[in-house]
Amino acid sequence: MWRRTLAIVFKELKQLSRDRMTFGMIVMIPLVQLMLFGFAINTDVRHLPAGVVDLSDTSYSRALVQAVAATQVVAFSARYANATEAEAAITRGEVKAVLYLPADLGGRLVRQSTAGVQNYLSEPVGQWLVDGSDTVVAATIRALRQMPLDEVMGRPVPVRVPSFEVVQYFNPEQRTVVNIVPGLLGVILTMTMVLFTSAAIVREREQGNMEFLITTPVKPFELMLGKIAPYVLVGFIQVGIILGTGHLLFDVPIRGGMDSLALAAMLFICASLTLGLVISTIAKTQLQAMQMTVFVLLPSILLSGFMFPYEAMPSMAQWIAEALPATHFMRMARAIVLRDAMVIHLGADALWLLGFTCLGLTISSLRFSKHLD
Amino acid sequence: MTKSQDYAIETRGMSRHFGSLKAVDSVDLSIPRGSIYGFLGPNGCGKSTSIRMLTGLLRPTSGDIRVLGEVLPGSEEMLRRRIGYMTQKFSLYENLTVVENLEFVAQIYGLAWKVARQRINELLNLYDLAGRDRQMAGSMSGGQKQRLALAAATMHRPELLFLDEPTSAVDPENRREFWERLFDLCSQGTTILVSTHYMDEAERCHGLAILENGIKRADGSPQQLMDDMGAWVVEVAGDDLRTLKHALVREAQVLSAAQIGSRLRVLVSRDVPAPLDWLAPRVEGRLMNPVHPSLEDVFVTCTGGKHVA
Numbered sequence: 001m002w003r004r005t006l007a008i009v010f011k012e013l014k015q016l017s018r019d020r021m022t023f024g025m026i027v028m029i030p031l032v033q034l035m036l037f038g039f040a041i042n043t044d045v046r047h048l049p050a051g052v053v054d055l056s057d058t059s060y061s062r063a064l065v066q067a068v069a070a071t072q073v074v075a076f077s078a079r080y081a082n083a084t085e086a087e088a089a090i091t092r093g094e095v096k097a098v099l100y101l102p103a104d105l106g107g108r109l110v111r112q113s114t115a116g117v118q119n120y121l122s123e124p125v126g127q128w129l130v131d132g133s134d135t136v137v138a139a140t141i142r143a144l145r146q147m148p149l150d151e152v153m154g155r156p157v158p159v160r161v162p163s164f165e166v167v168q169y170f171n172p173e174q175r176t177v178v179n180i181v182p183g184l185l186g187v188i189l190t191m192t193m194v195l196f197t198s199a200a201i202v203r204e205r206e207q208g209n210m211e212f213l214i215t216t217p218v219k220p221f222e223l224m225l226g227k228i229a230p231y232v233l234v235g236f237i238q239v240g241i242i243l244g245t246g247h248l249l250f251d252v253p254i255r256g257g258m259d260s261l262a263l264a265a266m267l268f269i270c271a272s273l274t275l276g277l278v279i280s281t282i283a284k285t286q287l288q289a290m291q292m293t294v295f296v297l298l299p300s301i302l303l304s305g306f307m308f309p310y311e312a313m314p315s316m317a318q319w320i321a322e323a324l325p326a327t328h329f330m331r332m333a334r335a336i337v338l339r340d341a342m343v344i345h346l347g348a349d350a351l352w353l354l355g356f357t358c359l360g361l362t363i364s365s366l367r368f369s370k371h372l373d
Numbered sequence: 374m375t376k377s378q379d380y381a382i383e384t385r386g387m388s389r390h391f392g393s394l395k396a397v398d399s400v401d402l403s404i405p406r407g408s409i410y411g412f413l414g415p416n417g418c419g420k421s422t423s424i425r426m427l428t429g430l431l432r433p434t435s436g437d438i439r440v441l442g443e444v445l446p447g448s449e450e451m452l453r454r455r456i457g458y459m460t461q462k463f464s465l466y467e468n469l470t471v472v473e474n475l476e477f478v479a480q481i482y483g484l485a486w487k488v489a490r491q492r493i494n495e496l497l498n499l500y501d502l503a504g505r506d507r508q509m510a511g512s513m514s515g516g517q518k519q520r521l522a523l524a525a526a527t528m529h530r531p532e533l534l535f536l537d538e539p540t541s542a543v544d545p546e547n548r549r550e551f552w553e554r555l556f557d558l559c560s561q562g563t564t565i566l567v568s569t570h571y572m573d574e575a576e577r578c579h580g581l582a583i584l585e586n587g588i589k590r591a592d593g594s595p596q597q598l599m600d601d602m603g604a605w606v607v608e609v610a611g612d613d614l615r616t617l618k619h620a621l622v623r624e625a626q627v628l629s630a631a632q633i634g635s636r637l638r639v640l641v642s643r644d645v646p647a648p649l650d651w652l653a654p655r656v657e658g659r660l661m662n663p664v665h666p667s668l669e670d671v672f673v674t675c676t677g678g679k680h681v682a
């Protein structure tokens with residue numbers, strides 16, 4: 001049995017190495033997607049033109065302005081004497097936002113920084129005047145409300161009230177790309193793995209190879225196994241490309257162990273490949289296989305937590321998402337890459353992917369008939 | 374009577390319908406072991422469909438099939454190692470080399486590595502592919518592809534070999550060469566079933582079935598078919614044969630009239646007791662010459678005739 005499986009594996013590898021188109025896709029799909037999502041669809045807003053109204057004019061206020069500027073979200077380009085002037089500047093479109101620091105800034109800062117758990121009397125240290133016509137700008141500035149004040153005071157400041165408030169964990173620079181790369185891993189692997197194998201059986205059928213192959217003693221399970229095994233390798237090449245480029249171009253940190261990540265990727269690759277195989281045994285033509293792949297790909301992008309947070313989806317969508325291998329992998333990948341989790345802690349997702357693979361292999365082997373009708 | 378073990382293939386009422394189309398309609402076959410048997414018929418007459426049923430790829434709509442003593446459908450897997458099948462369309466991998474294709478087939482049939490090497494070299498020499506072992510299968514000529522396909526189909530030395538229009542892309546010289554190989558295989562005990570629409574090929578077979586629209590019109594050895602033919606063959610020579618032809622084919626007794634060079638080959642039904650007397654007034658003094666029927670005449674008679682030019 002292993003001989004025949006190996007024979008198919010080697011045959012597939014040889015064919016793959018001669019198929020320039022597919023070979024190119026293996027490398028180009030991850031690269032192009034990564035660039036697209038990393039650069040073009042970067043929802044981070046940077047260097048918004050902004051102004052300052054500094055009524056206190058103390059060392060505190062200057063430190064605060066500097067701290068805000070250091071986030072690079074805004075670039076201070078003007079100073080205004082009072083709120084009225086600032087409002088006029090926003091109306092004219094000179095700046096998108098103005099940071100208003102009141103005269104009693106020092107007092108507010110002190111109250112803020114010494115506030116105990118019980119003290120709810122403290123108030124925000126400053127105010128942002130925002131051009132609300134652009135929702136992205138508004139949302140970006142709203143995120144700035146929660147800026148920590150440690151640097152301004154030169155000591156840790158317990159945060160109780162939106163001052164420039166809350167601390168952002170794991171992604172302190174608020175860059176979505178860090179969150180996107182592990183997600184992209186799931187999307188790209190779904191796309192390529194399902195695409196490659198969904199064509200695998202159909203192609204042989206369309207090119208006429210199948211009629212010969214099914215008159216040989218090869219067994220359906222051997223054929224299925226032999227068809228997916230070479231693509232596990234392809235999957236790992238892609239994981240390498242995505243993480244490597246993500247690390248080089250976007251400084252995506254890889255906190256978790258590589259072994260955990262490799263194991264999670266392995267499980268996900270196998271699950272996606274068998275999903276493709278099942279499609280391959282259903283589709284009659286390569287075009288149909290392609291359409292069915294898109295049918296799987298869309299929910300994998302939309303529902304897996306890549307686009308929208310899983311928690312925010314209606315329960316029906318969550319229910320569909322749970323059925324997709326991509327959802328489970330994305331959960332694992334984010335946990336491993338960004339939070340240094342280990343596969344053992346993600347047992348449920350890992351088991352689910354394993355089960356999916358076994359089920360997929362069984363279904364495709366049963367569905368594959370060594371008959372032409 | 375021959376015992377049933379002496380038949381490589383036996384069918385009774387083998388039929389296969391695709392919707393309302395009867396691609397193969399109640400065909401009875403008895404193909405003796407160790408012979409070369411031909412399916413002769415025009416495009417779409419059900420040759421490939423019959424072969425697919427006999428190789429276990431298609432299930433018959435009705436009828437009994439026995440191949441090498443095993444009942445189909447049911448024992449396909451048992452038969453896989455005992456039969457070889459060369460498909461009508463080239464079915465090896467175009468982006469693998471000759472040797473890679475053969476190695477793949479050898480491994481699929483479970484030949485041990487050493488045995489496989491030996492067998493592949495043997496086949497490369499036998500089928501005149503030795504110099505091309507590193508060439509991509511897709512870049513080979515029709516005749517070379519066909520030899521490669523035959524090598525692959527005989528890799529595991531099958532008892533029964535199915536060849537579906539093996540020579541459709543092959544020139545006459547290579548065709549003759551190819552048939553020599555088939556007779557070699559046959560003399561080693563292999564039973565061969567080959568489909569064709571070439572008369573000269575059909576004539577080489579030990580036995581023959583003429584198929585039309587899924588129905589078996591006649592079977593027997595080529596000689597027997599020619600002897601038993603239900604028509605007289607008369608060749609007419611003279612002027613203006615086209616006009617004569619159009620006049621003759623309107624007669625119910627004329628099965629066909631086909632021009633061959635400067636002669637008109639006329640098939641007259643056996644219902645006419647004296648064909649020369651019957652034809653004389655109709656050919657208006659042109660020269661008549663009764664000849665022996667050829668296999669093509671048999672074919673034309675069996676398949677109703679008149680549509681053939």
Ligand SMILES: Nc1ncnc2c1ncn2[C@@H]1O[C@H](COP(=O)(O)OP(=O)(O)OP(=O)(O)O)[C@@H](O)[C@H]1O
Binds near residue numbers: 418423
């Ligand atoms: N899978 C199928 N579905 C529907 N009709 C089919 C199918 N396979 C064959 N047919 C029809 O059955 C008839 C016989 O086809 P078959 O392929 O057996 O002919 P053939 O004798 O091999 O012809 P050719 O010489 O062109 O190869 C044809 O009319 C064909 O259209």
Ligand SMILES: [Mg+2]
Binds near residue numbers: 422
């Ligand atoms: Mg055919």
